[in-house]
Amino acid sequence: MSRRFIFRALLFALIFLTWFSCQKRPKTQYTIFFTNDLQAHLEPDRDDRGGLARIAYIVKKEREKNPGRVLLLDAGDSSVGTAFGTETNGESVFRVMNEVGYDAVVYGNHEFDLGAEQAKSYQHIAKFPLLACNIRDREEKPFSPEYAIFQLEGLRLAVIGIANPGTPGLVDPNSVSGLKFLLPESEIRRIQNLLSDKADVFIILSHQGIKEDISLAYHISGIPIIIGGHSEVKLSKMLPANETRIAQAGHFGHWLARIDFSFDPQSRTIRSVKYRLIKVNGDIPEDPQVKRLIEVERKNLPAGIERIIGKTKRFLSKDYIGFWTAELIKAEANADIGIINNAGIRSEISRGQIKAEDIYEIMPFQDRICVFEISGYELMRVKSLKYFYFSRGPKLNSTQTYKVASIDYLLKIQDFPGADNVQIFDTLLRDKMIEQIEKDRGFKRFWDSQ
DSSP, rough: HHHHHHHHHHHHHHHHHHHHHHSOOOOOOEEEEEEEOOOTSSSSTSSOOOOOOHHHHHHHHHHHHHHHTEEEEEOSSOOOSSSHHTTTTTTTHHHHHHTOOOOOOEEGGGGTOHHHHHHHHHHHHOSSSEEHHHHHOOOOOOOOOOEEEEEEETTEEEEEEEETTTTTGGGOOOGGTTOOOOSHHHHHHHHHHTEEEEEEEEEEEOOOOOHHHHHHHHHSHHHHHHHOOOOOBSSOOOOEEEEOOOOOOOTSEEEEEEEEEETTTTTEEEEEEEEEEOOOTTSOOOOOOHHHHHHHTTSSSSSSTTEEEESSSSSSSSHHHHHHHHHHHHHHHHHHHHEEEEOOOOBBOOSSEEEEHHHHHOOOOOOOOEEEEEEEHHHHHHTTTTOOOEOSSSOOOOEEEEEEEEHHHHHTTOOTTTTEEEEEEEEHHHHHHHHHHHHHHHSSOOOGGG
16 A cells, blocks of 8 residues: 555545534534514503513523523614603613513613703613713713623623614604714724724624614624614514625514624634514513513603503504694694694504503603794695695695694704794693593593583
8 A cells, every 4th residue: 555545545534524513513503682662662562562570581591591692682772662661761661671681772862852961861871881982071981881792601792772863853852962972883883993803703783773784784784683773663674785694673663683693713704693573472471570560661751651541442543642642732722723743653453442651651751831922834845745634724825823732842853943933731642641531441542522
């Protein structure tokens, strides 16, 4: 037997053993769970959808099976949207999220509804980082942690947070005075350069909206995944954009998104990405610790909030409730026209009994009814935008002046720049809604009897 033959045989055996060992070596799987736009929905809703105790159960079970390789993230707008958020200034939400086991959350625009100081205070309540790389305070310092690095088994994963650059136009401008909300592209590149030797993979946790996330993906590189919020879109498949995959999971915790992937340390890239949405419903058990904490937090809500104030025999859409509310505002202010913004109606009502607490989900904000005078020309401009619900009223004439009822928030964000003789009532719109529904025992067309 020649030496050349022996050498070739040994070389072949070495190559085969190397290939075989590579095939048999199990790949480490990492899992990222995420929610977005929870909007303070701690408990299952009227239709038994969602619930943070159920989400906690799913995540904790996976962490038991795959310790050190599981993250739970949220893409913002966590704190406002139900009585839990409104009556505790959003604080109960972060206490419950601590117990659920969230690892990082990005600031949403609604975290600033109660002002920058309250938004800052959430950082002291949360046991996880509240992220935003593109907010600066008066001293040009970061408002919050810009990123978080997670030392998973065999992987250093950096999560960069992006707040909505348009936040000053989405909240009362006075609530964010002194803060700068920057465009994210240059901030992301800065952090990538800063952490080039400290992180293996970068992902983005964003609350700027799906269109903006798609655009961002074509202006940056080295970001395999963007986890998004704000648009409240339920993506059943990850959306490819350039070299990036974009994900979003609806709202209210009705869905828990799961992303599984492996990591190639040589190329420092993620591989074998799998994505699915988990429907959060009554088939999923509740984590007992989280459930107990939510019950404790419920004691912070006002007495009588669980009382039944009416019922409905059919589903009531946001449009129906929006026009109903515009009529209510008009009647309360004895105005020519009532107007409320589409985005001010946050939820619909399913068939069945209506509790006072349900109205918080429709109107979680502390908006007050206001009345003012404005020209027909300006009203016609506002109506053409199609962002508002208008009550019944006279045919608009551009040369006439009208008495209009609305909410003070729309004045604060300059939706009615021509408003004159403004009067703001002490009454919260939500309280008037509850009063009218309780009087009529439902969302009746009360104006028909006027």
